[in-house]
Amino acid sequence: MRDVCWRCRRPHPVCYCALLPSLPTRTRVVLLQHPRERRVGIGTALMTHLALPNSELHEGVVFEDDARIAALASDPTTAVLFPGGDAPAAGGAPVRSLIVVDGTWWQARKMLALNPRLASARRIGVTPRAPGNYRIRKEPRPECLATVEAVASALGALEGEPARFDEMLRAFTFMVDRQIEHQARSKAPRRRRAQAASPLAPLRPYLAEPARVVLVDGGASSGWPAGAGAAEPTSELVHLVACRASGERFEAFLRPRRPLGPSVAHQLEVPEAHLRGGEDAGAALSRFRAFVGDGGVLGTWGSFTGDLLAQEGFGRPPSLDLRDLCARHLRRRPGGIANGARALLAAEPVARGSGRAGRTVGWLEVVLARLLDLAGEDDVAARGAA
Incomplete structure (x- = not known):
C-alpha cells in the first residue's frame, strides 16, 4: 500500500x-465536485480548496434540495464560473460568492442541466491569458481550463x-511535471488493465452527430374484420411521431384501412376524427422516409414501433433501441420509459407531438441526450486511462 499524504491525498513523493x-479572498469560492472527479488523482478541486481558506468543497450531482446551495444560487451577488459566461468585470452586482462546477465538460454541463437554480444563476467565464497547462489531460475547448487555473484567473480578475x-x-505545475516525468521514466511498455467495452459503445458514432438519430414512436389500431363472428384483431399503424436533436419534427395520422377499434382513440389519447381523417398510409410513410433520409438511424423504446413500420412495408433501417441501452447502463430492466429516464437522471421532457406517441418521443429525446452525455464521459475516461 502506498504512503499517501492525508491532506492532498497524493503519494508522498508527489x-x-x-x-x-x-x-x-473577499470572494467565497464554492466548489461543486462531480463524484467521479474525486477518484481522479490528477484533479484540482481539492488543490484549489486547500489554497483558499475562504472556500467550500461539496461533492454531488444534484444540489436542488441543498439549502446552502439554493440560498447561494438565488443571491444576486453569486455567480457561476462556466465557459461562455460574461467577463468577470462585465458590470452588475459585485460577486461575493463564486460557484465552480468541477468535472469533465460532459459532467459539468449535465450538472447544470440537473440543477435549474444553478443554471439560472448569473454566469461568468474567463478568457485564458495563455493555453492551459493541463498537459496530462485533454480539454475539449480552449477555454476549458483545469479548475485551479480557471479559479485563479477568475479571482485575479474579480x-x-x-x-x-x-x-x-x-502546485499544479509541479503535479503535471511529476506526472509527465513518471511517464517518461517508464522504460517498459505500459501495461493496461483490460477494460470491458462500454455498454454505451453503440452511441459513439452519434456523439458528434446526434441529429442523425430520428426518435420515433407509433400508435396502432387493433381493428376487427367486419362481421359479428370475428376473430383475431389485426394491428395497423395509425399515428406516427418523430423528431431529431436539431429540432425538426414529423407527425402523421394514417387513415385506417380496417374498421377502427372502439377504444383506439382513447388509448392513443388523440381525437378519433384525426384518425379517421388521416392521410393515405403510403403517402405518410413516403413523407417519413424522406424525413429519415439516407443516413438516418431510428431511435426507439423497444421493438414495437420498428415492428409496426416493417409490417407496413417500411423495411428495417438501422436502429438504436434506447430501452436496451438504458438497461445495459443501469444493469437492470428500466421499466417504462419515464422510469428509465428518471433512473438516468435525465431532464424532464417536452412533448414532441400529439397523444401518447408525442409524449413518448419527448421522453426519448431526453433519454438519448442523457445517454450521449454518459457515452461521452466514458470516452473521456477511456482516453485518460490509455
Missing part, C-alpha cells in the same frame, strides 16, 4: 502541499490581483 499558498493568484498554479 505531495504538493509545500507549494500551496494560503490566499485570503479582486484585481492576477499575479497574487498565479501562486495557486505552482
Whole structure:
C-alpha cells in the first residue's frame, strides 16, 4: 500500500502541499465536485480548496434540495464560473460568492442541466491569458481550463490581483511535471488493465452527430374484420411521431384501412376524427422516409414501433433501441420509459407531438441526450486511462 499524504491525498513523493499558498479572498469560492472527479488523482478541486481558506468543497450531482446551495444560487451577488459566461468585470452586482462546477465538460454541463437554480444563476467565464497547462489531460475547448487555473484567473480578475493568484498554479505545475516525468521514466511498455467495452459503445458514432438519430414512436389500431363472428384483431399503424436533436419534427395520422377499434382513440389519447381523417398510409410513410433520409438511424423504446413500420412495408433501417441501452447502463430492466429516464437522471421532457406517441418521443429525446452525455464521459475516461 502506498504512503499517501492525508491532506492532498497524493503519494508522498508527489505531495504538493509545500507549494500551496494560503490566499485570503473577499470572494467565497464554492466548489461543486462531480463524484467521479474525486477518484481522479490528477484533479484540482481539492488543490484549489486547500489554497483558499475562504472556500467550500461539496461533492454531488444534484444540489436542488441543498439549502446552502439554493440560498447561494438565488443571491444576486453569486455567480457561476462556466465557459461562455460574461467577463468577470462585465458590470452588475459585485460577486461575493463564486460557484465552480468541477468535472469533465460532459459532467459539468449535465450538472447544470440537473440543477435549474444553478443554471439560472448569473454566469461568468474567463478568457485564458495563455493555453492551459493541463498537459496530462485533454480539454475539449480552449477555454476549458483545469479548475485551479480557471479559479485563479477568475479571482485575479474579480479582486484585481492576477499575479497574487498565479501562486495557486505552482502546485499544479509541479503535479503535471511529476506526472509527465513518471511517464517518461517508464522504460517498459505500459501495461493496461483490460477494460470491458462500454455498454454505451453503440452511441459513439452519434456523439458528434446526434441529429442523425430520428426518435420515433407509433400508435396502432387493433381493428376487427367486419362481421359479428370475428376473430383475431389485426394491428395497423395509425399515428406516427418523430423528431431529431436539431429540432425538426414529423407527425402523421394514417387513415385506417380496417374498421377502427372502439377504444383506439382513447388509448392513443388523440381525437378519433384525426384518425379517421388521416392521410393515405403510403403517402405518410413516403413523407417519413424522406424525413429519415439516407443516413438516418431510428431511435426507439423497444421493438414495437420498428415492428409496426416493417409490417407496413417500411423495411428495417438501422436502429438504436434506447430501452436496451438504458438497461445495459443501469444493469437492470428500466421499466417504462419515464422510469428509465428518471433512473438516468435525465431532464424532464417536452412533448414532441400529439397523444401518447408525442409524449413518448419527448421522453426519448431526453433519454438519448442523457445517454450521449454518459457515452461521452466514458470516452473521456477511456482516453485518460490509455
